[in-house]
Amino acid sequence: MNISLKGLSILQEAKALLLPVFEKEGIHGESYPSNLTEILEKKATRKPFEGKKDTLSLLSFYEGELPETLILVGLGKKEDFSLEILSSSLAKGFQKAKTEKASSLTVDLSVLEELFPFEKILPVVGKTFTLANYEFIKFQREKEAENRKNSTEVMQEIYLFSKDEEQLLLLESFLAEGIHEGLSICIARDLVNEPANVLNPSTLARAAQQQGELFGFSVSVKNEKEVEDLGLEAFLSVGRGSKNSPKLIVMKYQGNDESDEIYGLVGKGLTFDSGGYSIKPTDGMLTMKMDMGGSAAVIGAMAAIAKQGLKVNITAVVAACENMISGDAFRPGDVIGSMAGKTIEITNTDAEGRLTLADAVTYAIEKEGATRIIDIATLTGAALVAMGKDITPYLCTDDEMAQNLEKAAEHSLEKVWRLPAEKSYLELLKSDIADIKNSGPRLAGTITAGLFVQSFTKDLPWLHLDIAGTAWTDKKKDLCPVGGTGAGAGLLYHYFKLLSL
Numbered sequence: 001m002n003i004s005l006k007g008l009s010i011l012q013e014a015k016a017l018l019l020p021v022f023e024k025e026g027i028h029g030e031s032y033p034s035n036l037t038e039i040l041e042k043k044a045t046r047k048p049f050e051g052k053k054d055t056l057s058l059l060s061f062y063e064g065e066l067p068e069t070l071i072l073v074g075l076g077k078k079e080d081f082s083l084e085i086l087s088s089s090l091a092k093g094f095q096k097a098k099t100e101k102a103s104s105l106t107v108d109l110s111v112l113e114e115l116f117p118f119e120k121i122l123p124v125v126g127k128t129f130t131l132a133n134y135e136f137i138k139f140q141r142e143k144e145a146e147n148r149k150n151s152t153e154v155m156q157e158i159y160l161f162s163k164d165e166e167q168l169l170l171l172e173s174f175l176a177e178g179i180h181e182g183l184s185i186c187i188a189r190d191l192v193n194e195p196a197n198v199l200n201p202s203t204l205a206r207a208a209q210q211q212g213e214l215f216g217f218s219v220s221v222k223n224e225k226e227v228e229d230l231g232l233e234a235f236l237s238v239g240r241g242s243k244n245s246p247k248l249i250v251m252k253y254q255g256n257d258e259s260d261e262i263y264g265l266v267g268k269g270l271t272f273d274s275g276g277y278s279i280k281p282t283d284g285m286l287t288m289k290m291d292m293g294g295s296a297a298v299i300g301a302m303a304a305i306a307k308q309g310l311k312v313n314i315t316a317v318v319a320a321c322e323n324m325i326s327g328d329a330f331r332p333g334d335v336i337g338s339m340a341g342k343t344i345e346i347t348n349t350d351a352e353g354r355l356t357l358a359d360a361v362t363y364a365i366e367k368e369g370a371t372r373i374i375d376i377a378t379l380t381g382a383a384l385v386a387m388g389k390d391i392t393p394y395l396c397t398d399d400e401m402a403q404n405l406e407k408a409a410e411h412s413l414e415k416v417w418r419l420p421a422e423k424s425y426l427e428l429l430k431s432d433i434a435d436i437k438n439s440g441p442r443l444a445g446t447i448t449a450g451l452f453v454q455s456f457t458k459d460l461p462w463l464h465l466d467i468a469g470t471a472w473t474d475k476k477k478d479l480c481p482v483g484g485t486g487a488g489a490g491l492l493y494h495y496f497k498l499l500s501l
Helices: 009-013 034-046 083-099 118-132 141-149 165-193 201-215 224-230 233-239 288-308 353-366 381-387 399-412 423-429 445-454 489-500
Strands: 002-006 016-022 056-060 069-076 104-108 157-161 218-222 247-254 263-273 313-323 372-377 391-396 415-418 462-466
Touching: 002 118, 002 165, 009 104, 009 157, 016 083, 056 083, 069 083, 083 104, 083 118, 118 157, 118 165, 165 201, 165 288, 165 489, 201 218, 201 247, 201 263, 201 288, 201 313, 218 224, 224 233, 224 247, 233 313, 233 353, 247 288, 247 353, 263 288, 263 353, 288 313, 288 372, 288 489, 313 353, 353 372, 353 445, 372 489, 381 391, 381 445, 391 399, 391 445, 399 415, 399 462, 399 489, 423 445, 445 462
Parallel strands: 002 157, 016 069, 016 104, 104 157, 263 313, 263 372, 372 462, 391 415
Antiparallel strands: 056 069, 218 247, 247 313, 391 462
């Protein structure tokens, strides 16, 4: 699907026209050709549209009239308007146009220009339509065949109307940024949605290499023997029970030669998590192909960061493996080592992600010279209990990093909430026979899991994102079908974009 900016003439050719409408303000069309204005006024009189938030109206025109279809989407009260409301409203309108089998859609955003400059609106619009168009149907053979058969009824073009025809090339760059951010989130979605019999540590590594080749960041992959030589014992212990050998994936992007700051960006890469001997119930295991959502977010973010040429230096590390059961799998009660030299008592083999993060963080610091650490993981069920499925909880030891994340959340339209990195809670991870245990009591589970990882950061500035609730949706949304959401990819992109300004 192509998304492009057009001048006034596109309104005269529009077959399906989408108009955002503020509550009780009616249809604005001062730039429309006189014949279109007359038709719109006639339709509006016939069926008034109030413009309340989350409402939509579809008007069909007489044969031979243009547009053939008019879709009105309500933005609510102007004083309450936000870019989040814009995104949600446009997605609803887009889905309606797809239902009506429109092959193209013209969108007039001129009513918004007095509220936001187009350089703020267009990235959101480009991202919105890209995400709303996302499908994962590669294993739905009948649907794939149906789409090919009815290709003329599939949305192919979106035209955005701009009155400022002299600035179209400049405005296109803002639109392109949003489109690419959307595509980077779709990269993450695709990876999360792949079944575990297709996506394993080796194929995840190849996917990272493909994105590196496409967008210009380097990728190296270390095999099990190399990982063993490096001493990543905690990581290897988690992957011991699987026939698919673990891979350490290292992605590098050097965008600022004038800075010595290197961000260590660590993504959890459990391509399947059975829970090990602390086995999950069937229902809990069914979606565990998404337990590599942190690595998917990192790969997607790296694609967007490199594509936009941001002035930052990042080394991203993914310790990719599967947590399975076999005669060689690690067990509750085991004491294992780690790259940092700490010993770890295993009290729960289903608290495995933090073990892989611990070694990946240590590797980023000791071998790649990371000066700040960000990790992102589908880590704890407690995150869902605390925040539900729409808000990502995070821990942070550096207020400046936390402030940047909050700003990035506003730009990416992802919601985050800071939890306290309460040091006294480390007592809950105190072991009688090892340096630390991998799981504490039920209370404060998201915090203690984060503190476990933080204990391997050598006191560097650290930010931890738990996307266990936000990486997957069980309900179809305007911007996302059931499945992987790509949570974190856009958030991380905007985090690093803010640093590079």
